[in-house]
Amino acid sequence: MTVDLLSRQNCSDCPIRHRAVCARCSPEELDQLERLKTYKSFKAGDPILWRGDTLTYVASLVEGVATLGKTMEDGRTQMVGLLLPSDFIGRPGRSEIDFDVVAVTDLTLCCFQRKPFEALIGSTPHIAQRLVEMALDELDVAREWMLLLGRKTAREKIATFINMLVQRQHLSGAENDKRALVLPLTQEQIANYLGLTLETVSRQLSAMKKEGIVQFSDRRHFEVVDFPALHMATGDDSDGGMLV
Amino acid sequence: MTVDLLSRQNCSDCPIRHRAVCARCSPEELDQLERLKTYKSFKAGDPILWRGDTLTYVASLVEGVATLGKTMEDGRTQMVGLLLPSDFIGRPGRSEIDFDVVAVTDLTLCCFQRKPFEALIGSTPHIAQRLVEMALDELDVAREWMLLLGRKTAREKIATFINMLVQRQHLSGAENDKRALVLPLTQEQIANYLGLTLETVSRQLSAMKKEGIVQFSDRRHFEVVDFPALHMATGDDSDGGMLV
DNA sequence: AATTTTCCTTGATATAGATCAAAATATGAC
DNA sequence: GTCATATTTTGATCTATATCAAGGAAAATT
Structure with a gap:
C-alpha cells in the first residue's frame, strides 16, 4: 500500500530497493533481507534517534520527511540533512550516531537489524559497493550545501x-x-x-x-x-x- | 623513504594501507594492489583534478597537503575539504568529479587505475566495507563543517x-x-x-x-x-x- | 465557535563581518 | 643584495543579516 512518491518505485515489497541496493540480489539474498526487515512508524515531531544513541538498526525511509540536525551547547542548531522517501538512515560499521534524526511528518521506516545487515554486506560485495556509492552521493550533497552555507x-x-x-x-x-x-x-x-x-x-x-x-x-x-x-x-x- | 607523518605508518610499501583498507587483505590481494599502483608527484599550486574531469584513477595521498574546492560562476569559492596524508581521493563507481582538487604543497599521490580497483572491490567485500566506513567518516566531517559554516x-x-x-x-x-x-x-x-x-x-x-x-x-x-x-x-x- | 498555540509577517534597530584602502612584512627570483 | 610578488596587518566605512518587538493569520484543541 505504501507507494513511494519520490522514487518511482513501489516499495511495499522490499523498501531497501529504494536506492537499488538489491537490484542485483539473488533470490536467496532477497529472502535473507526479507526476514531481517521490520516496519516502524513515527508521529510528526518524534525523535527517531538522538545524538549518542546506539544504532541497533539501519533503515530506509518509506514515507514521510525527517531531518538530520546538529545542536550546539548553547542551543544554536544546524540542519545537516533532509531525508525524503528512499533515503537511507544509519551507518554500517558504526555503532553510534552523532546527530539527531527527527520526524517532521508522520513517517514509516523499514528497518533492518544492523548486525545481520553488516554480515550480509561482508559477504555480498555488490551491496557494499552500492552503499559506497550512496555514501558518496550524500557526501556530494553535503559539499554542495557547504558552498551554500559558506558563500x-x-x-x-x-x-x-x-x-x-x-x-x-x-x-x-x-x-x-x-x-x-x-x-x-x-x-x-x-x-x-x-x-x-x-x-x-x-x-x-x-x-x-x-x-x-x-x-x-x-x-x-x-x-x-x-x-x-x-x-x-x-x-x-x-x-x-x-x-x- | 616516504614516511607518512600523519598516519603513524610507514607507507612506502602500500599507501592504501593508510586507512587500513587492506589490513585484512590476503597476500594475493596485496599483490594485485601492488601491481595496480603508481606514484605521481605534483608541485605546490598544481591542479590535480578539475571539476568535470574524468576520473581514471583513485588515489591515496602519501605526502603533502591538498584542498577540495567548489567555485561559483562569479568567482566566490568555498573549500569543502582538506586532504592530509592518508586521505583518499576518488570515487569508486563514479566517473566524474564535481569539485577541484589542488595541491597546496608539493605532494605525492599513490594512484590506482579506477576500473581494476573497482573490480577488486566488487570481488573483495572487506575492501568495499572499509570504503563505506571511509566515506561515512568523510560525511561526518562534512556535516560537522556544515554546523561551523552555518552557525x-x-x-x-x-x-x-x-x-x-x-x-x-x-x-x-x-x-x-x-x-x-x-x-x-x-x-x-x-x-x-x-x-x-x-x-x-x-x-x-x-x-x-x-x-x-x-x-x-x-x-x-x-x-x-x-x-x-x-x-x-x-x-x-x-x-x-x-x-x- | 471560542480559545490556545503555533507559525508567519513586518518594522525598527544593532552588529558582525564584508568591503575598500593602504601600508608593512615576508618570500622568492634574479 | 635588490627587486618583484605574495601575504599579512591595520584602519575606516558599509551593509546584509541578526536581533528585538509586536501584531496577525492559520491550525489545533476545547
Whole structure:
C-alpha cells in the first residue's frame, strides 16, 4: 500500500530497493533481507534517534520527511540533512550516531537489524559497493550545501533550497500536477537548514512571491511560476539557466 | 623513504594501507594492489583534478597537503575539504568529479587505475566495507563543517580550525615536539575553508595571539599555549573542555 | 465557535563581518 | 643584495543579516 512518491518505485515489497541496493540480489539474498526487515512508524515531531544513541538498526525511509540536525551547547542548531522517501538512515560499521534524526511528518521506516545487515554486506560485495556509492552521493550533497552555507546570500540560499525541492520532487514519480510542490518544512526549519533566521526566510520568501517567482496556494503547497528567474537567483548559473 | 607523518605508518610499501583498507587483505590481494599502483608527484599550486574531469584513477595521498574546492560562476569559492596524508581521493563507481582538487604543497599521490580497483572491490567485500566506513567518516566531517559554516562566529570558526589541526596532527605519529604544529594554508585559504574573508581571519588570529592562546614561530609554524581557552573558543563546549 | 498555540509577517534597530584602502612584512627570483 | 610578488596587518566605512518587538493569520484543541 505504501507507494513511494519520490522514487518511482513501489516499495511495499522490499523498501531497501529504494536506492537499488538489491537490484542485483539473488533470490536467496532477497529472502535473507526479507526476514531481517521490520516496519516502524513515527508521529510528526518524534525523535527517531538522538545524538549518542546506539544504532541497533539501519533503515530506509518509506514515507514521510525527517531531518538530520546538529545542536550546539548553547542551543544554536544546524540542519545537516533532509531525508525524503528512499533515503537511507544509519551507518554500517558504526555503532553510534552523532546527530539527531527527527520526524517532521508522520513517517514509516523499514528497518533492518544492523548486525545481520553488516554480515550480509561482508559477504555480498555488490551491496557494499552500492552503499559506497550512496555514501558518496550524500557526501556530494553535503559539499554542495557547504558552498551554500559558506558563500551564498540569503536570497541565493532560499532559491537554491526551492530549486532542490523542485529537483527532488520532479525526479520522483509523483505524476500529480507537474507544478504542484510540497514545502515539507516550517520557515523556522528552513532557516535551520540554510543557516539563517526565520525572519530572514520570511522576508526573502515574501520578496520572491511579490516578484512572481513562486506562488503559494497554502502554507505547505506552492508552485514555481518563473523558472529562469529562480535559476538566476540560485547564483549557480550566471545566465538564466537556459543552458541547463 | 616516504614516511607518512600523519598516519603513524610507514607507507612506502602500500599507501592504501593508510586507512587500513587492506589490513585484512590476503597476500594475493596485496599483490594485485601492488601491481595496480603508481606514484605521481605534483608541485605546490598544481591542479590535480578539475571539476568535470574524468576520473581514471583513485588515489591515496602519501605526502603533502591538498584542498577540495567548489567555485561559483562569479568567482566566490568555498573549500569543502582538506586532504592530509592518508586521505583518499576518488570515487569508486563514479566517473566524474564535481569539485577541484589542488595541491597546496608539493605532494605525492599513490594512484590506482579506477576500473581494476573497482573490480577488486566488487570481488573483495572487506575492501568495499572499509570504503563505506571511509566515506561515512568523510560525511561526518562534512556535516560537522556544515554546523561551523552555518552557525559559528568568526572566532569560533578559527578556534575550531586550529583545534582540528591539533587533533589531526596529534593523532598522527609525528613524534616531534608535541606542541609544534604546522599551519598548512595561507590566511586566504583558511578564509576559504571557513566561509570568511582573509581580513577577518587575520584579525581573529591576531586577537588569539594577543590573548596568549596561540603563538607563532613563523608564518607556518605555531603552538597552542592555552588549550582550555582554545576549547572554550570553539563553542563546542560550554565549559573549558575540562571534561574532554 | 471560542480559545490556545503555533507559525508567519513586518518594522525598527544593532552588529558582525564584508568591503575598500593602504601600508608593512615576508618570500622568492634574479 | 635588490627587486618583484605574495601575504599579512591595520584602519575606516558599509551593509546584509541578526536581533528585538509586536501584531496577525492559520491550525489545533476545547
